[in-house]
Amino acid sequence: MEELFADLEQAFADYRLDLENYQKKARPAEGLLGFGRSLKDDACHTRLDERVKKAVDAICATGPTPADAEKTVRFLFKPDDGKPWPLAAEWMLRAIERHVLPLIPFLSPEAAAKLLEEYGHRYRRWERLPAQKEVYKALKAKAYA
DSSP states (O other), rough: OHHHHHHHHHHHHHHHHHHHHHHHOOTTTTTTGSEEEEEEGHHHHHHHHHHHHHHHHHHHHOOHHHHHHHHHHHHOOOSSSSSOOOOOHHHHHHHHHGGGGGGGGSHHHHHHHHHHHHHHHHHHHGGHHHHHHHHHHHHHHHOOO
């Protein structure tokens, strides 16, 4: 399990490195007004999404304990290594949260209730994108099952 979680952490570390490398190479005004390349079009976002999905699928295949599932969900909600994420990564990090859905059945109802409360404070009802609405609904179902 620790090896699979390390793969997940490495995916985010590589994503951060990709973002930093892109920003180092970027020319001033690159992507401005829709001309030239833009970070939003870079393949690093797709790579992260694929790696996270693969890691979560592998974790789910092992039948994680409720504690391991909670640890993974918490990490996906806030992949924090002590440094703030660049603004360009914020939308991708929000989209990645949908990958917690297969982990929710492995959570204990108590953990799901706590995560639901925290998630509700993090994203108010009117701030939730479709991915956050789906995650909130799944956490609520698990918490009150």
